[in-house]
Amino acid sequence: MAIGVKVMKRPTQQTSYLRATLKGMALTFSHLLRPKVTMQYPEEKSSKDWTLSSRWRGTHRMLTDEQGRAKCVACGLCPQICPANCIKLVPGEDEEGNRYPLIYEIDEFRCVFCGYCQEVCPEEAIHVGVHYENSEYTRDRFVYDLERLSAQTHPVSTLWDPSDPKGE
Amino acid sequence: MTFFIVSSAIKVFVVFNLIMVSVALLTLIERRVCAWMQDRLGPNRVGPQGILQPAADGLKNFLKEETSPAMADKALFTLAPIVSFVPALLTFAVIPFAAPLPTRWGIVPMVVADLPVGFLYILAISSLGVYGIVLAGWSSNNKYALLGGLRASAQMISYEIALGMSTVAVLLLAGNVTLSQVIAQQQAAHAWFIVPLSVAFVIFFISAFAETNRLPFDLPEAEAELIAGYHTEYSAMKFSMFYIAEYSNMVTASALMATLFFGGWDIPFTTWDSTGDPSVLKTLATLVVFGFKTFVFLFTYIWVRWTLPRFRYDQLMALGWKVLLPLSLLYITLLAVAIWFIRTQLGWEYGPGMAWALGGLNLVLLIALVWWLDRGRIVSGSVQEEAA
Numbered sequence: 053m054a055i056g057v058k059v060m061k062r063p064t065q066q067t068s069y070l071r072a073t074l075k076g077m078a079l080t081f082s083h084l085l086r087p088k089v090t091m092q093y094p095e096e097k098s099s100k101d102w103t104l105s106s107r108w109r110g111t112h113r114m115l116t117d118e119q120g121r122a123k124c125v126a127c128g129l130c131p132q133i134c135p136a137n138c139i140k141l142v143p144g145e146d147e148e149g150n151r152y153p154l155i156y157e158i159d160e161f162r163c164v165f166c167g168y169c170q171e172v173c174p175e176e177a178i179h180v181g182v183h184y185e186n187s188e189y190t191r192d193r194f195v196y197d198l199e200r201l202s203a204q205t206h207p208v209s210t211l212w213d214p215s216d217p218k219g220e
Numbered sequence: 221m222t223f224f225i226v227s228s229a230i231k232v233f234v235v236f237n238l239i240m241v242s243v244a245l246l247t248l249i250e251r252r253v254c255a256w257m258q259d260r261l262g263p264n265r266v267g268p269q270g271i272l273q274p275a276a277d278g279l280k281n282f283l284k285e286e287t288s289p290a291m292a293d294k295a296l297f298t299l300a301p302i303v304s305f306v307p308a309l310l311t312f313a314v315i316p317f318a319a320p321l322p323t324r325w326g327i328v329p330m331v332v333a334d335l336p337v338g339f340l341y342i343l344a345i346s347s348l349g350v351y352g353i354v355l356a357g358w359s360s361n362n363k364y365a366l367l368g369g370l371r372a373s374a375q376m377i378s379y380e381i382a383l384g385m386s387t388v389a390v391l392l393l394a395g396n397v398t399l400s401q402v403i404a405q406q407q408a409a410h411a412w413f414i415v416p417l418s419v420a421f422v423i424f425f426i427s428a429f430a431e432t433n434r435l436p437f438d439l440p441e442a443e444a445e446l447i448a449g450y451h452t453e454y455s456a457m458k459f460s461m462f463y464i465a466e467y468s469n470m471v472t473a474s475a476l477m478a479t480l481f482f483g484g485w486d487i488p489f490t491t492w493d494s495t496g497d498p499s500v501l502k503t504l505a506t507l508v509v510f511g512f513k514t515f516v517f518l519f520t521y522i523w524v525r526w527t528l529p530r531f532r533y534d535q536l537m538a539l540g541w542k543v544l545l546p547l548s549l550l551y552i553t554l555l556a557v558a559i560w561f562i563r564t565q566l567g568w569e570y571g572p573g574m575a576w577a578l579g580g581l582n583l584v585l586l587i588a589l590v591w592w593l594d595r596g597r598i599v600s601g602s603v604q605e606e607a608a
Binding site: 064068069070071073076077079080081083084085086087088089090092 | 253255256257258259260261523524526527528590593594595
C-alpha cells in the first residue's frame with residue numbers, strides 16, 4: 053500500500069452485501085405498493101397535500117364596478133411604483149370630472165410579479181391573480197390591455213399581510 | 221415433411237411476434253415498475269394505463285434521424301446492431317414453451333426447434349451477442365463506446381464460464397441437454413431441479429444478470445461513467461435494435477431459468493399436464509404457467525435493477541473469477557460425487573427420493589454459502605485490509 057489509507061474494521065451486519073441487498077429489495081418492494089405522489093396535472097390541479105397558495109402572485113386582474121367599468125381612477129400610483137416599469141397608463145377625464153384610464157396596459161413579460169401595484173392601489177382596482185396558466189401563441193398577446201384585464205375571472209391574491217405573517 | 225416445414229414456419233412467426241410483443245410490453249413494465257418503486261406513476265398517457273407507449277416509442281424510433289459519426293467505420297457500425305439483435309432472437313428457438321399441441325395433421329411440439337444440443341445451442345448463440353456490442357464499441361470511434369465494448373467482452377467472457385458451469389450441474393442430473401427432456405425429467409420426478417440444484421440456480425441467476433448486462437452488472441452501459449457505453453453513438457432504429465436485443469436476452473434468460481430449474485411449462489402439484497393425450501386446453505394452460513414463471517423472473521430483473529447500485533469494475537471481475545468460478549467448480553465436484561454415490565452405491569434412479577436427498581445436500585451447501593457470503597467478502601473496498 054503506497055498511500056496510507058486507513059481501512060475501518062466494521063461489524064459484519066454493516067459490511068454484509070447480502071443483508072444490504074435483501075434489505076434494499078424489501079424496501080423497493082414496499083415502495084411499489086405505496087400510494088403515489090404524482091399529481092396528474094391537466095386533470096388534477098390540486099391535491100389534498102398541495103394547493104396553490106392564496107398569496108400566489110400571478111397574472112393581473114382589474115376589478116370592475118357595478119356598471120362593468122374598471123375601478124381604476126388613473127391616479128398613476130401603479131406605474132410609479134412598478135419596479136419593472138411594465139404598466140402603461142394614459143389617464144383621461146369625462147365631463148363630470150371622473151378620471152379613468154384611456155390606456156391601461158400591462159406587459160406580463162416585463163412584470164416581476166411583486167404585487168406592489170395591488171398594494172399601492174387606492175381603489176383596490178388592479179390585483180395580481182391566483183393563476184398560472186398563461187400560454188399564448190404569439191408574444192404580443194402577453195401585453196394585457198384594460199379590456200382583457202377586466203375580463204379575467206380567476207381569484208385575486210390576498211398578498212402577504214405583515215400583521216398576520218403566517219396567514220392565520 | 222410438409223407438415224414439419226409448415227408447422228415450423230408458423231411457430232417461427234408466432235414466437236418471433238410473441239417475443240417482440242413481450243419485449244415491447246417489458247419496456248413499458250420496466251418503466252412503470254421503476255416509477256412505482258420511486259412513488260411515481262410512470263407513463264400512463266398513451267392508451268389505457270400507457271399500454272400503447274411502446275408503440276409510440278417504436279414509431280418515434282422509426283422516424284428519428286439515423287446519425288452516423290464522421291469517423292465511424294460505416295460497415296461495422298451498421299453491422300453491429302444486427303449482430304446483437306439476431307442472436308438475441310435466435311436463442312429462444314430451443315426453449316419449449318407449452319405442452320404439445322394436437323392438430324388435425326399431427327402433434328406439434330411447442331418449441332420452434334427441439335434441438336438435441338439444447339442449451340449448448342443457447343450458450344453458443346448467446347455468446348455471439350457480445351460481438352455486436354464489441355463491434356458497436358469499436359466502430360463508433362468514440363472512447364466511451366470503446367470502453368463499454370471492452371467491458372462487455374471481459375464481463376461476458378468471465379460470467380459465461382460460471383453460467384456454463386452451473387448448467388453442467390443440470391447436465392449431470394438430467395444426463396441430457398435437450399430442454400424438452402430436461403422438462404420431462406422434472407415432471408417425472410415431481411421435483412423441479414430447483415430442489416436438487418438450488419446452488420446451481422443461485423450461480424446461474426447471478427451469471428444471467430451479468431450475461432444480459434443488467435444492473436448491478438450494467439458496466440458496458442454505465443450511464444454515469446460511460447454516457448451510454450457501446451450505444452452512445454447510435455440513434456433511431458439502430459439504437460432500438462440494441463434495446464430490443466437487451467430485452468429479448470432478458471426474456472430468454474428468464475425462460476431458461478424457468479425451464480432448467482422451475483420445470484418449464486410444468487404445472488406444479490398435478491400430473492394432468494404431462495400425462496395422457498395432448499389437448500388444446502393443456503397447451504394453453506401450460507403456456508400460461510410458463511408465461512407466469514418467466515414473468516416472475518423478468519419482474520425480478522426489473523426489481524433488482526431499481527434496487528442495487530452498479531458494481532465497480534474490479535468488484536465485478538473479482539465476483540466472477542474469485543467467487544462464482546471456484547464456487548461452481550467446487551459445487552460440480554461435490555454434486556458429481558453425490559450423484560455417483562446415489563446412482564451406483566444406492567442404486568436409485570432419478571426420482572423424488574434422489575431429488576430430495578440432493579435437495580438436503582444443497583440446503584446444507586446453501587446455508588454454508590450464505591454464511592460465507594455474509595462475511596462481507598463479495599464487495600470489498602478498493603484497498604486491501606491491513607493484515608492483523
